[in-house]
Amino acid sequence: MNEKNTVLLEETFKEYYFNKFDLIHVPPRATEREFGYQKINSGMIRHLSVKNDKDLHLLLMREIPSDVYCSNAYYNFPALPMSEKDWKGADLIFDIDAKDLNLSCRPEHTITKCASCQNLTEQQSPCVQCGSTKFDTVSVGCKNCISESKKEVEKLTEILTSDLGIKKEEIQVYFSGNEGFHMRVINNDYESLSSHERADLADYIMFNGATPESFGIKKQTNSKSSLPTLDEKGWRGRMARSLFTSKSKTSKITKEIISGGYSGFQLRLEEIRKTLGVRIDPKVTMDIHRIFRLEGSINSKSGLSKIQCTNLDSFDPFSEACLLGNDEVQITANCPIQIKLKNKKFGPYKNETVSIPKYAAVYLICKGLGSAV
Numbered sequence: 001m002n003e004k005n006t007v008l009l010e011e012t013f014k015e016y017y018f019n020k021f022d023l024i025h026v027p028p029r030a031t032e033r034e035f036g037y038q039k040i041n042s043g044m045i046r047h048l049s050v051k052n053d054k055d056l057h058l059l060l061m062r063e064i065p066s067d068v069y070c071s072n073a074y075y076n077f078p079a080l081p082m083s084e085k086d087w088k089g090a091d092l093i094f095d096i097d098a099k100d101l102n103l104s105c106r107p108e109h110t111i112t113k114c115a116s117c118q119n120l121t122e123q124q125s126p127c128v129q130c131g132s133t134k135f136d137t138v139s140v141g142c143k144n145c146i147s148e149s150k151k152e153v154e155k156l157t158e159i160l161t162s163d164l165g166i167k168k169e170e171i172q173v174y175f176s177g178n179e180g181f182h183m184r185v186i187n188n189d190y191e192s193l194s195s196h197e198r199a200d201l202a203d204y205i206m207f208n209g210a211t212p213e214s215f216g217i218k219k220q221t222n223s224k225s226s227l228p229t230l231d232e233k234g235w236r237g238r239m240a241r242s243l244f245t246s247k248s249k250t251s252k253i254t255k256e257i258i259s260g261g262y263s264g265f266q267l268r269l270e271e272i273r274k275t276l277g278v279r280i281d282p283k284v285t286m287d288i289h290r291i292f293r294l295e296g297s298i299n300s301k302s303g304l305s306k307i308q309c310t311n312l313d314s315f316d317p318f319s320e321a322c323l324l325g326n327d328e329v330q331i332t333a334n335c336p337i338q339i340k341l342k343n344k345k346f347g348p349y350k351n352e353t354v355s356i357p358k359y360a361a362v363y364l365i366c367k368g369l370g371s372a373v
């Protein structure tokens, strides 16, 4: 990132850390966690110990990081190298990202840029300006992506509460600061799970690896089928409610399923996996040494903040998580799609110098669609 952009971003982030410190707290059991951060144009610094909010505040004001992270894991010695940390356990965490949901709206708000000269381009052919064939894509805010991601959060919450005995108040939901949601489970029963066990749990949540046999459909047609019923717990019940929809339709649909045979059921299973399976990033859930974006901090992919969603239904990240200053600044903006932040519309801009509030200027610069003048 060039010098002028870095100065504007750091100045705005510093103001945020100073003014909004009431939003940025260390999580519970802070002394047992590893912290890390990144500054603009530099690598990750990790294996840090931050004891309390005051320590954190000092770190933020001194370093002005672009991104701040904290481990989901608990250690005896969080500031030592990984092999000497002495792992004690980790919160169960989940990452739901709109870019992984294969949504049909994605092409409408994804912009392709030449990786070397930043020229915006329509298709992935050599850049007309510099001939480079390397491209970056960047996606700007989309309401549909957020509402589809919220549906995944709701599906996951339902599975965690009904199948795993986790209480609703033990599940914290956060907007990730860019295009999705993070979830954290605070429950001692799950803290000690190994990475392997978390991978199995992720498969369960995603409904991976389900076979017709688990739902009573066998390969031999002469053996009796024992299809799930509507009131069963777990995936069998969820599957039954999706297949039969109501008690009155059960016998008719049962006949259809039996006559469709094993391979017919496999197809149904695949369809249902796509709608009922939760599309989490399994790599995040199975990682027991991860440093995860700290709640309250800024996500430098967008300049929006990672904040807790107390009312998921009504939550609008483009106003509620857009917390940077309103002072106007001048930037050169090159954004072919109109964006909406704090209920104000910006753009589209065609490589023009504009005077816009800092929060919008930072958003465009973070997305690589604007440059400070």
Ligand SMILES: [Zn+2]
Residues within 6 Å of the ligand: 114, 115, 116, 117, 118, 119, 127, 128, 129, 130, 131, 132
């Ligand atoms: Zn180019």
Ligand SMILES: [Zn+2]
Residues within 6 Å of the ligand: 103, 105, 106, 109, 142, 143, 144, 145, 146
């Ligand atoms: Zn979208």
